[in-house]
Amino acid sequence: MSVTDELLANAERYAAAFDKGDLPLPPAKGVAVLACMDARLNVYGLLGLQEGDAHVIRNAGGVVTADERRSLAISQRLLGTREIILIHHTGCGMLTFTDDAFKESIQSEVGIKPDWSAEAFSDLDEDVRQSVARIKADPFIPHTESVRGFVYEVETGRLREVKA
Amino acid sequence: MSVTDELLANAERYAAAFDKGDLPLPPAKGVAVLACMDARLNVYGLLGLQEGDAHVIRNAGGVVTADERRSLAISQRLLGTREIILIHHTGCGMLTFTDDAFKESIQSEVGIKPDWSAEAFSDLDEDVRQSVARIKADPFIPHTESVRGFVYEVETGRLREVKA
Numbered sequence: 001m002s003v004t005d006e007l008l009a010n011a012e013r014y015a016a017a018f019d020k021g022d023l024p025l026p027p028a029k030g031v032a033v034l035a036c037m038d039a040r041l042n043v044y045g046l047l048g049l050q051e052g053d054a055h056v057i058r059n060a061g062g063v064v065t066a067d068e069r070r071s072l073a074i075s076q077r078l079l080g081t082r083e084i085i086l087i088h089h090t091g092c093g094m095l096t097f098t099d100d101a102f103k104e105s106i107q108s109e110v111g112i113k114p115d116w117s118a119e120a121f122s123d124l125d126e127d128v129r130q131s132v133a134r135i136k137a138d139p140f141i142p143h144t145e146s147v148r149g150f151v152y153e154v155e156t157g158r159l160r161e162v163k164a
Numbered sequence: 165m166s167v168t169d170e171l172l173a174n175a176e177r178y179a180a181a182f183d184k185g186d187l188p189l190p191p192a193k194g195v196a197v198l199a200c201m202d203a204r205l206n207v208y209g210l211l212g213l214q215e216g217d218a219h220v221i222r223n224a225g226g227v228v229t230a231d232e233r234r235s236l237a238i239s240q241r242l243l244g245t246r247e248i249i250l251i252h253h254t255g256c257g258m259l260t261f262t263d264d265a266f267k268e269s270i271q272s273e274v275g276i277k278p279d280w281s282a283e284a285f286s287d288l289d290e291d292v293r294q295s296v297a298r299i300k301a302d303p304f305i306p307h308t309e310s311v312r313g314f315v316y317e318v319e320t321g322r323l324r325e326v327k328a
Contacts, residue, residue, distance in 0.1 A: 003193045004247050004312055010212025011323040018321025020204070025257055027203035029167045037219040037235055039191035040184070044208050045215070048174025055201040058222045060235040067231035070280040071201055071224035073270070079257055083168050093189055093243055106237070106304055114304050116234040140270055140278050148168055157182025159175040 023052035025079065031055070032075040034131075035087035036062035036094075040154045043087070055081060061094040062087055063119040063127070064134040073140045082143045084135060087159070088128050089152040094120050124151055128162040187216035189243065195219070196239040198295075199251035200226035200258075204318045207251070219245060225258040226251055227283040227291070228298040237304040246307045248299060251323070252292050253316040258284050288315055292326040 032055040035043050043049065043056050055075045057068055075081045099118040107113040121127035128149035136144045149162045196219040199207050207213065207220050219239045221232055239245045263282040271277040285291035292313035300308045313326045 002247060002310055003195045004249055004310060007193075007195070007211040007213070007249065008323065008325075011210050013212070014210045015321040015323070021319045021321065023204045023318065025202075025204075025255060029171075031167045031171070032201070037196070037221045037239070038189075039216050039218050039220075040187045040189075042208055042213075042215045043220075044206055046175050046178045047171040048177070049171070049206075051206045051209070052203050054203050056203075056207075056222050057201045057224075058220050059231055060221075060238040065231045065234075066280045067223055067229045070229075070278070070282060073278065074224040074257065074266075074282065075201070077270070078261065078266075083166060085168055085171065091189060093238065097242065102238075102242075106241070110303050112303050114234070114237065116230045118234060118238065139274050139276050146166055146168055154187065155185045157179040157185065159172065159179070161172075 020051050027052065027054045027079065027081055029053045030081050031083045031085060032057060032072060032081045033085045033087065034062055034064070034068055036060070036089055036092060038089055038092065041087065041089050041152055046152065046159065055079070061092065061119050061121065062131065064131045065119065069138050069140060072135065076141060076143050083146040086128060086131050086147065086149040087152050088124055089154055090124065091154045092124065095122065095124065125162045129164060132164070184215045191216065191218045191243065191245055193217045194245050195247045195249060196221060196236060196245045197249045197251065198226055198232055200224070200253055200256060202253055202256065205251065205253050205316055210316065210323065219243070225256065225283050225285065226295065228295045229283065233302050233304060236299065240305060240307050247310040250292060250295050250311065250313040251316050252288055253318055254288065255318045256288065259286065259288065289326050293328065296328070
């Protein structure tokens, strides 16, 4: 049995106990969370979110690229969110390599250089500030009054705000 | 008090009860989930994931753009995941508009046309197949033997597999 099959069995249990079939499309709390994909970062558990509460956008690093700007524009313009919570975390894989080395290792194996920036970073707090700045500078995200950046500490479970 | 402040109070409660400070960086289950950002889709709850189990990548639609290919390449190449679970869902916001109309509305308001494709779609199952195909065609994602696509039904809580 694959891991996917194992998780599908969990999904059947979730459906059997499901009683939230009438939630509206727009997030109840009017907030979008942008966080790293890291397995240790449980966004729902950490922020106490329930089904229907918030958009959750995640990628390697919790960085802001064109696709996150797209998702945030859709979240605010079509689905009414107004606040943005950005979360990086300690012990992030993105701190363990450089763009150049990673892309060169792929090129040497595959024969093609990736057409994306790997978005690795070396200073966690600075990258949170960088990501907040990218959001605030975006002309297509209309509501940037409440864009706050945080570092989640995987060692303690704590969420620490990064000041501008 | 803003919604962000309210969620930060939840985060303090999470930290107070936290006892998972020694989880390793690579996901325990060796799986990456790519899902829509929709507020009603609770990926951890649905799949029975715990902290440390799986990478979770999310965006508007659960679509595959350069940034998801980047995240999946990092997930597999640097952190050892081998299976990919792709989840779209019924009642998706991406079914309610077209790229052209959305981008034109932004251009008429802001004066600049967005530099991204909105990635709207009109056929849910077909877009799941499209996303699986984009992953399988990517030269930088090495393990594509187990890439399976699903539709989560927000009305019933069920996860339905989309056959190729």
